[in-house]
Amino acid sequence: MSGITYGQLICVICQSELLQNNKDAAALTCTGCGLSYPLFAGCIPIMLPDSVPYRVNAFWQYQKHLREARATLAELRKASTSVAAAARASLLDEALSTNGGYIARIQQQLAATLPTALLAQPAERFRPLAYFSSFSYLKRDWCGLPADEQEIQTIMEAVLAGMPAVIGSQAQVLVLGAGTGRVAAMLKDHFQQVYAIDLSLTMACQYHDLVEQGAIRFYDIQSKNARTLAEQAREQWATVGLVPGLEAGSVHYCVADVKQIPLPTNSVSAVVSVYFTDTVPLKDYLPEVKRVLEPGGAFIHFGPLEYHFSDISAHLSVEEVREVFEAHGFRVAQEQEITTNHLFRPESLACKTYHNWSFSAVLADKEKPLNQQVKATSVPLAEYI
Numbered sequence: 001m002s003g004i005t006y007g008q009l010i011c012v013i014c015q016s017e018l019l020q021n022n023k024d025a026a027a028l029t030c031t032g033c034g035l036s037y038p039l040f041a042g043c044i045p046i047m048l049p050d051s052v053p054y055r056v057n058a059f060w061q062y063q064k065h066l067r068e069a070r071a072t073l074a075e076l077r078k079a080s081t082s083v084a085a086a087a088r089a090s091l092l093d094e095a096l097s098t099n100g101g102y103i104a105r106i107q108q109q110l111a112a113t114l115p116t117a118l119l120a121q122p123a124e125r126f127r128p129l130a131y132f133s134s135f136s137y138l139k140r141d142w143c144g145l146p147a148d149e150q151e152i153q154t155i156m157e158a159v160l161a162g163m164p165a166v167i168g169s170q171a172q173v174l175v176l177g178a179g180t181g182r183v184a185a186m187l188k189d190h191f192q193q194v195y196a197i198d199l200s201l202t203m204a205c206q207y208h209d210l211v212e213q214g215a216i217r218f219y220d221i222q223s224k225n226a227r228t229l230a231e232q233a234r235e236q237w238a239t240v241g242l243v244p245g246l247e248a249g250s251v252h253y254c255v256a257d258v259k260q261i262p263l264p265t266n267s268v269s270a271v272v273s274v275y276f277t278d279t280v281p282l283k284d285y286l287p288e289v290k291r292v293l294e295p296g297g298a299f300i301h302f303g304p305l306e307y308h309f310s311d312i313s314a315h316l317s318v319e320e321v322r323e324v325f326e327a328h329g330f331r332v333a334q335e336q337e338i339t340t341n342h343l344f345r346p347e348s349l350a351c352k353t354y355h356n357w358s359f360s361a362v363l364a365d366k367e368k369p370l371n372q373q374v375k376a377t378s379v380p381l382a383e384y385i
């Protein structure tokens, strides 16, 4: 793979610089503690302190997904006793096999990075990680469908409105839980360097494959709420052309946990969190966000507070999130409420509508008054509720 560099990534344990011994080396090595960070498929840094258990865990998670897909296929084939049932079995067979083939390829690549002894015994228990078999964000982000492009445009407008005024040719941005990378990709024209992190290897692979290959063929599978059989599994092509000029190196995208961000202290001007703030308890990653932001830099949130974890004590309301940021030395710069149809499928009988909270907060820069730190785009939330 050509054109890949890893920018300012640092060790998540001792924060020292990393070295790739030669351009074909399969890992980045910490110059401080010597920890090795594998480059998955030769280009995706896995920036976790415990990358082996992570990879073993991911292997078994993929295994479970593929086993379940095979069982579903067997059921469908068994049920193909009429022409109509055979038609749906055939369509879903093609869809599940195509998507399963993509997942199986990642799983095989993963197996090749691990000693066979570690995969000899099926893991009794593994920690299920979300977004390991999802193609929904690939559809929304990279297929150019009108409803999806509308959602992306709305998100981007809100994110750019929350940016600190100081962003310029030298500025860097970090996108948390970046998914398939569309928002990160679109930020490339606004920043000198874009970093993106996500804990899902599948998400990272989808982004990298897209940039490397130019396109990914898959099926958008929605067995529920479909008006027609065709809608239950529709062939889609994700194409990189939606972001002109996007290439390897436009975004430094790695697998990493938001609780241990592999970037130096005070290194980014903005941290962007789109549909992510409610994925991990805020208290677990705010210290890291604050560490990597430079003074005057902004945290920009877009999305609901739907909370995808069970610890109710961390299910903060809008006003509590605002207070937490203020208590950590941030000043609220901009907020508004923006309604979107999330992951919208016009043909579906169901639709998820979010009244997204668009919020940005600036880490106080003692040197400058706040009105020089943010754009004057603030809209009081009270006007919307």
Ligand SMILES: C[S@@+](CC[C@H](N)C(=O)[O-])C[C@H]1O[C@@H](n2cnc3c(N)ncnc32)[C@H](O)[C@@H]1O
Pocket (backbone or CB within 6 Å): 130, 131, 137, 176, 177, 178, 179, 180, 197, 198, 199, 200, 203, 256, 257, 258, 259, 273, 274, 275, 276, 279, 280
């Ligand atoms: C709801 S999705 C949003 C994806 C993307 N931001 C978007 O809007 O398209 C949440 C993302 O957060 C990622 N994620 C979950 N826990 C994480 C963690 N601890 N560190 C980094 N990413 C994480 C998931 O893998 C998933 O891609």
